Amino acid sequence: MPVLSTQLLVIGGGSTGLGVAWDACLRGLKVVLVEQGDLGQGTSGRYHGLLHSGGRYVISDPTSACDCAVENRVLRQIVPHTIEDTGGLFLATPTDPIDFPDRWFAACQELGVSAEEITTAEALRLEPALNPRISRVFRVQDGSLDSFDLLHTLTAEIKRAGGQVWLRHRVEKLILNGNTIVAAEIRALDTDELLTIGADFFVNATGPWAGQVASLADIKVPIALGKGSMVAMATRPIHTVINRCRPSSDGDIIVPVGTVAVLGTTDVEVQQPTDTTIEPWEVDFLLAQGEILVPQLAYQRPLRAWAGVRPLYRPTTGELGETRELPRSQIILDHADRDGLQGLISVFSGKLTIFRLMAEQVMDLVCKQMNIAAVCHTAETPLTMTSRSFYKLPDRLAKLEVTTSHDLPQVVCECELVTRLAIEEALRFASTLDLDEVRRELRLGMGPCQAGFCAFRAAGIAHELAPTAPASGGLTPFLEERWRGMVPLGWGHTLRQMELTRRIYLELLQTHSLPEPTK
Amino acid sequence: MTEVLIVGAGLTGLFASLLVAERGNAVTLVAQGRGGLELSHGCIDIWGRATPSRALSRLRKSHPYRLAGTAALHAALEFFEEITQQAEYPFPGSISRNLHLPTALGAIHPTALAPQSLAQGDLFDGTPFTLAGIDNLRDFYPQLAASNLRRAGIAVQSVLDLPIPLDDTRHDFYTSDLAHLFDKSNWREEVARVWKPQLIGIKRLGLPAVLGLRDPQHVLEDLQERLGLTLFEIPTLPPSLPGLRLEVILRRRALNTGVHFIEGPRVVGRIDGRSDGRRVSGVVLQTVGGPRVHTADVVILATGGILNGGLVFQQDGRVQESVFDLPVNYDQGRGYWTTTSPLDSQPYSGYGLLVNDLMQPLDAKGAPIFENLYVAGGLLGGADRTMEGSRQGIDLATAYRAVEVALG
Ligand SMILES: Cc1cc2nc3c(=O)[nH]c(=O)nc-3n(C[C@H](O)[C@H](O)[C@H](O)COP(=O)(O)OP(=O)(O)OC[C@H]3O[C@@H](n4cnc5c(N)ncnc54)[C@H](O)[C@@H]3O)c2cc1C
Numbered sequence: 001m002p003v004l005s006t007q008l009l010v011i012g013g014g015s016t017g018l019g020v021a022w023d024a025c026l027r028g029l030k031v032v033l034v035e036q037g038d039l040g041q042g043t044s045g046r047y048h049g050l051l052h053s054g055g056r057y058v059i060s061d062p063t064s065a066c067d068c069a070v071e072n073r074v075l076r077q078i079v080p081h082t083i084e085d086t087g088g089l090f091l092a093t094p095t096d097p098i099d100f101p102d103r104w105f106a107a108c109q110e111l112g113v114s115a116e117e118i119t120t121a122e123a124l125r126l127e128p129a130l131n132p133r134i135s136r137v138f139r140v141q142d143g144s145l146d147s148f149d150l151l152h153t154l155t156a157e158i159k160r161a162g163g164q165v166w167l168r169h170r171v172e173k174l175i176l177n178g179n180t181i182v183a184a185e186i187r188a189l190d191t192d193e194l195l196t197i198g199a200d201f202f203v204n205a206t207g208p209w210a211g212q213v214a215s216l217a218d219i220k221v222p223i224a225l226g227k228g229s230m231v232a233m234a235t236r237p238i239h240t241v242i243n244r245c246r247p248s249s250d251g252d253i254i255v256p257v258g259t260v261a262v263l264g265t266t267d268v269e270v271q272q273p274t275d276t277t278i279e280p281w282e283v284d285f286l287l288a289q290g291e292i293l294v295p296q297l298a299y300q301r302p303l304r305a306w307a308g309v310r311p312l313y314r315p316t317t318g319e320l321g322e323t324r325e326l327p328r329s330q331i332i333l334d335h336a337d338r339d340g341l342q343g344l345i346s347v348f349s350g351k352l353t354i355f356r357l358m359a360e361q362v363m364d365l366v367c368k369q370m371n372i373a374a375v376c377h378t379a380e381t382p383l384t385m386t387s388r389s390f391y392k393l394p395d396r397l398a399k400l401e402v403t404t405s406h407d408l409p410q411v412v413c414e415c416e417l418v419t420r421l422a423i424e425e426a427l428r429f430a431s432t433l434d435l436d437e438v439r440r441e442l443r444l445g446m447g448p449c450q451a452g453f454c455a456f457r458a459a460g461i462a463h464e465l466a467p468t469a470p471a472s473g474g475l476t477p478f479l480e481e482r483w484r485g486m487v488p489l490g491w492g493h494t495l496r497q498m499e500l501t502r503r504i505y506l507e508l509l510q511t512h513s514l515p516e517p518t519k
Numbered sequence: 520m521t522e523v524l525i526v527g528a529g530l531t532g533l534f535a536s537l538l539v540a541e542r543g544n545a546v547t548l549v550a551q552g553r554g555g556l557e558l559s560h561g562c563i564d565i566w567g568r569a570t571p572s573r574a575l576s577r578l579r580k581s582h583p584y585r586l587a588g589t590a591a592l593h594a595a596l597e598f599f600e601e602i603t604q605q606a607e608y609p610f611p612g613s614i615s616r617n618l619h620l621p622t623a624l625g626a627i628h629p630t631a632l633a634p635q636s637l638a639q640g641d642l643f644d645g646t647p648f649t650l651a652g653i654d655n656l657r658d659f660y661p662q663l664a665a666s667n668l669r670r671a672g673i674a675v676q677s678v679l680d681l682p683i684p685l686d687d688t689r690h691d692f693y694t695s696d697l698a699h700l701f702d703k704s705n706w707r708e709e710v711a712r713v714w715k716p717q718l719i720g721i722k723r724l725g726l727p728a729v730l731g732l733r734d735p736q737h738v739l740e741d742l743q744e745r746l747g748l749t750l751f752e753i754p755t756l757p758p759s760l761p762g763l764r765l766e767v768i769l770r771r772r773a774l775n776t777g778v779h780f781i782e783g784p785r786v787v788g789r790i791d792g793r794s795d796g797r798r799v800s801g802v803v804l805q806t807v808g809g810p811r812v813h814t815a816d817v818v819i820l821a822t823g824g825i826l827n828g829g830l831v832f833q834q835d836g837r838v839q840e841s842v843f844d845l846p847v848n849y850d851q852g853r854g855y856w857t858t859t860s861p862l863d864s865q866p867y868s869g870y871g872l873l874v875n876d877l878m879q880p881l882d883a884k885g886a887p888i889f890e891n892l893y894v895a896g897g898l899l900g901g902a903d904r905t906m907e908g909s910r911q912g913i914d915l916a917t918a919y920r921a922v923e924v925a926l927g
Contacts, residue, residue: 280853284834410657410691420657453756456624460660467662475624476862483861490857491832495867499826500558502861506905508560508754510626512862515670 005198006032006164008366009184010205011171011213013037014044015147015352017205018154018165019359019378025161026381027363027374032197033163034186036170038437039151043207044352045440046276046308048230048264049257050241051075051143052353053088055115058107060248064329064351069113071354072141074379078356081385082149084392086256088142088241089123090115091134093292096246101136104245108138115140129237129294142241144257147352148440153383160384174202174217180342181217201366204346208273208309214346219339221346226310227275228265229282231290231489234303234448236261242293251289259393259416259447260303263290267310276307278488301493304450304485311348330358334365342369393417412461413454415447423461433462435478451482452501456509479505520544521926524801524815526786526842527829529554530911531896532821533769534595535918537602540776542926547813548773549781549804554766555827555897560622560754561728561761563599563632563915565592565614567908571631572615581901583913586876587920592912595919596632603634606768607736611638619643621650621725623659623755625667629908634761636739640725640751642673648723648751651679656692658755659727676721684713694755695763697729701738711745721748728752728760735764781813788818788843790889799892802842817891817925821918824871824897832856838870840898845880845888848873848900864906871900878921893921 010021013035021033039045054069076083092101108115116139123137124130155165166186173185175196183198206213211223236256244252255262263286268279283305290297313331330350335341347362360376367374396417400408410420426438435458438444444458445451459475479501486498505511523539525532528550539546565571575584575592584592596614603610612618612632619642620628627642640648652661665675683692700706718724730752731738743750754761773780784804789812791800801814820842822829830847831839838849849870850856856867872880872894879887880894895917897904904910 287834408691410655412657456756457657457660459624460663463660463663463666467666479862480860484859487857487859490867491834491836491853495832495856496826498857498861499824499867502865502905503555503558503826504756505861507564507908507910508558508756508759509622509624510628511624512626514624514626514667 003195003197004032006030007200007370008032008203009034009197009199009201010203011184012042012204012206012209013039013151013165013167014042014205014207015150015154015355016044016207016347016350016358017203018151018158019355020203020205020347020362021158021163021165022154022161023356023359023363023376023378024366025158025163026377027367027372029372029374031158031163032166032199033158034166034169034171034184034197036168036189038167038434038440039155040148040440042209042273043308043310044147044151046306047147047352048228048253049144049147049255049262050253050353051083051145052351053115053140053142054111054113055088055090055108055138055140055142056243056248056253058104058111058113061329062107062111064354065107065111065113067329067354067357068351069111069141071357072143074356075145075353076143078378078382079150079153082146082153084144084256086142086144086240088140088243089127090138090140090243090245091123091130091293092136092245093131093134095292096244100247101138101245105138108140113140127238127240127242129296130242131293131295136245138245140243142243144241144255145352146258152441153385157383171213171216174344176217176341179340181344200343201370202344203362203366204344205348207348208311210311210346210348212273214335217335217341217344219335219341219344221333222314223348224312224314225270225273225275226312227268227270227307228310229278229286229305229307229488230262230264231283231286231305232257232260232262232303233290233297234260234301237294237296237300244293251286254290254293258443261297263287263297270309273309276309278305278307280488283488301448302489303448303494305488306485313349330354330361332358332361332365336369412457413442413444413447415449415454416443416445418442418444418454420461423458424465427462427465433466433474435459435462435474436481439478445478445482448497450486450497450501451478452497452504455479455482456504476511479511521817522815523547523817523819523925524549524813525819525821526550526802527554527821527823527827527896528552528780528782529821529823529827529896529914530556530765530769531823531914531918532819533766533773534599534915535819535821535895535922536773536778537769537776538598538919538922539926540773540778541598542922544926545779547779547781547815549784549786549802549813551783551785551828555823556762556766557758558826559759559762559911560628560630560637561634561759561763561765562620562628562630562637563596563610563612563911564629564908565631565912567617567629570616571912579901581873583899583902583917584909586874586878587916588876591920591923592916595915598919599632599915602772603768606772607734608764608768609635609736611635621664621668621753623664623727623753625664625671627671631912634735634764636730636735636750636752637728637754637761638751639723639749640753642668646723646749647674647676648725649677649679649721650675650725651681653692653697653727653729654680654682656694656697656727656729658694659753664753679717681714681717684709694727694729694760695732695758698732698760701729701731701742702733704741707738707742707745711742715746718746718748723749723751725751725753728754730760732760732764732767786842789814794890797890799843799889817893819921819925820892820894820898821896822898825867827897829898830871832867840872843892845872846882847871864903868903868905869900872898873900877924878917891925893925895921
């Protein structure tokens with residue numbers, strides 16, 4: 001029997017699901033969202049960080065290009081605190097097709113994607129680290145967007161509007177009554193309990209898992225999974241998003257995000273949404289491509305690598321026509337129409353940049369089917385910035401510098417300037433004492449030492465707040481997570497950094513000899 | 520008199536330089552950086568996983584301990600104890616029984632020799648103990664340490680937080696800030712006055728390692744007397760005070776015994792042109808003013824492993840020795856170097872140079888490459904020091920053996 005019923009149940013807490021839940025709240029619906037992991041554990045927390053200008057899609061996918069151009073402006077209005085206005089450049093190098101820049105520029109103008117050609121001299125004045133051999137340069141409205149900030153902000157807004165967000169809850173069964181979905185069986189992963197939520201309507205926003213979740217209702221959603229790897233460099237030799245002006249391909253973009261510059265991406269077909277292992281060749285390829293745009297990257301230390309998985313719709317013949325490529329724009333499947341199953345819509349693919357638009361399109365469809373007249377308000381409703389989620393390193397430094405030496409707070413993570421107070425507050429607010437959640441919220445351990453120093457301190461602070469929790473239970477998984485990001489970059493200075501971590505945690509602290517945490 | 524050149528100023532290089540100077544030979548120590556002592560706990564680990572004296576004889580023949588030989592290890596320890604005694608920073612303990620010391624995380628660190636202030640924290644000593652943190656010190660969390668020790672079945676009498684009697688209301692202290700304060704006797708007097716009332720009924724008290732840098736044994740004894748109890752220290756995150764103290768002691772002695780230091784430049788090995796490539800003639804110092812040749816009769820490489828720059832792991836999957844480009848024993852290809860958990864044994868930890876029992880690096884056929892080049896410490900392959908708990912023991916034993924052979 002349902003322990004709870006609601007109007008709308010959203011499955012998946014990435015940008016798409018949270019966007020849908022927020023849109024639904026503004027339309028006055030009762031909403032519950034369930035997410036199997038923590039915020040940002042899916043693709044939304046493993047993306048490249050680019051707020052698209054639309055420039056990357058003007059040739060390959062004009063609709064997406066227009067959507068991005070519009071949503072780029074909308075997001076700057078409603079979530080300005082998550083965005084750094086870096087601007088973007090498209091560069092043609094001597095090895096790129098010579099006729100492409102003109103075609104590309106014409107397409108931008110036709111589609112309303114703002115772009116302006118500048119001289120290479122001006123580009124080099126803006127970004128002295130660029131390869132001086134570039135031949136043509138265009139300026140666009142790219143930005144970088146911190147998805148953790150966005151997801152936190154959305155969650156806070158949803159809760160404020162009366163919606164619910166349940167983390168670490170996984171949908172394991174969809175329950176049908178005839179040809180209508182009426183409830184979902186959900187496992188609370190912390191306690192292993194099973195509960196049932198009844199709802200009038202369900203949205204499957206599980207990204208690369210969308211096929212698996214649809215199959216819970218015996219529906220086939222054929223999805224191909226494409227893994228994309230990224231490498232964050234320890235410094236930011238450029239402050240503008242750098243794109244390569246050529247037909248879109250792998251390894252052609254560098255995004256400055258926070259304190260790092262992120263090189264990306266590759267595209268490798270994988271079998272599972274969790275297949276995020278990075279091969280050495282992917283890293284070599286990304287570094288080599290990055291050096292073409294910014295030669296001094298050859299001398300910088302790669303800090304961390306990760307991969308995200310794209311769901312690509314691979315419909316059977318006839319559904320979309322044989323000749324079309326697998327679309328990368330958003331896919332919204334109305335299962336009433338498509339499969340004769342009432343009460344379920346699946347939404348996946350697309351971009352983080354257009355999450356609001358995707359949510360609007362989904363909710364328009366949901367409302368139509370539920371006979372609700374409410375219209376979308378998300379485009380004109382700014383989201384309130386939560387004080388905790390706001391992150392920019394220079395702001396943190398400025399805040400520390402104005403305090404007198406007397407009440408200088410204790411800095412626990414020196415790389416990212418995370419104070420003890422901030423950690424205490426985050427731990428109190430968080431639903432678990434998971435250090436990785438604190439990391440996602442405060443960027444604890446994301447800097448050059450990759451938690452080598454602060455992990456121990458944070459474990460000590462967490463234990464003071466909750467002395468009954470398994471002592472340092474969160475330390476090992478936290479260290480392992482940081483380590484995983486360094487393994488693909490395990491040579492040179494990064495491997496030295498890894499060895500330093502081992503000296504500290506194994507030789508000095510003997511972490512490996514602790515008794516297993518008791519549950 | 521033999522002119523000896525040692526490359527590297529970590530535990531191995533410093534210790535080797537003292538041995539050479541002790542025998543009345545001229546010794547120059549060149550180093551680009553400072554070595555890893557301040558990253559270490561400042562104890563001498565010989566074999567962490569079992570009783571050292573028994574475990575060592577069963578090691579593979581290619582293990583650095585087997586190559587250096589037990590005699591070298593014993594002689595090295597004897598000299599080490601002499602050095603630390605004379606510096607009034609004694610290291611109790613023995614090779615036949617490990618001490619079991621608490622770490623800042625509350626795990627157990629088995630080690631053969633430890634400075635007295637650490638050794639007094641032996642967990643199987645039988646005297647009940649209390650752990651105390653110091654307010655606003657970011658690197659020690661006594662509750663966490665106590666909980667983990669208790670989980671391992673070790674009784675911790677109580678946990679305290681002790682204040683810092685300073686007017687200043689700073690919230691942030693490093694261990695080195697506090698160590699400088701504890702070096703002053705009027706500070707210790709004040710601390711004792713404020714702390715004493717809080718320590719009633721406590722016989723043994725564990726503190727983060729902050730009790731002085733310049734004359735730590737005196738600080739320990741003085742504070743114990745003022746507080747009327749036994750104190751012990753627990754090393755914290757780097758810069759770790761016990762490691763720093765050991766570095767200070769070794770350097771002080773090196774300067775006093777005439778070791779000539781050249782610090783800063785990167786060095787490249789130089790082969791003797793007249794020897795058909797069988798001998799080295801010294802190194803070239805890459806100084807700011809340009810390359811400078813430094814010749815010697817004998818060169819001892821103590822440049823350490825990956826952390827200290829003796830080994831360089833390349834993106835293309837090769838591992839190189841940084842001074843003479845000597846052959847390294849390793850698996851070709853980055854994919855083999857690490858595992859998925861930082862707490863597991865790592866393949867790269869065992870990579871390094873292969874040497875014979877004279878500490879001479881060997882070529883692919885097993886023949887010594889140069890007649891007058893010797894290798895000691897972290898640069899040697901064949902041991903996973905982290906998992907074995909053998910780092911400092913290997914450093915001392917191989918340094919001893921290399922000097923012994925080099926000076927004939
Ligand atoms: C490599 C890469 C780089 C990218 N770069 C950019 C970029 O720079 N700019 C841009 O705009 N877009 C980018 N994108 C696209 C963007 O990341 C995605 O479009 C967006 O993050 C998708 O969000 P989502 O919510 O649909 O999916 P996700 O973020 O994957 O969310 C799905 C969630 O569903 C949860 N879930 C799955 N199954 C269940 C279940 N049974 N029960 C409960 N929860 C479940 C998962 O845990 C997951 O958190 C990139 C994508 C990739 C792969």
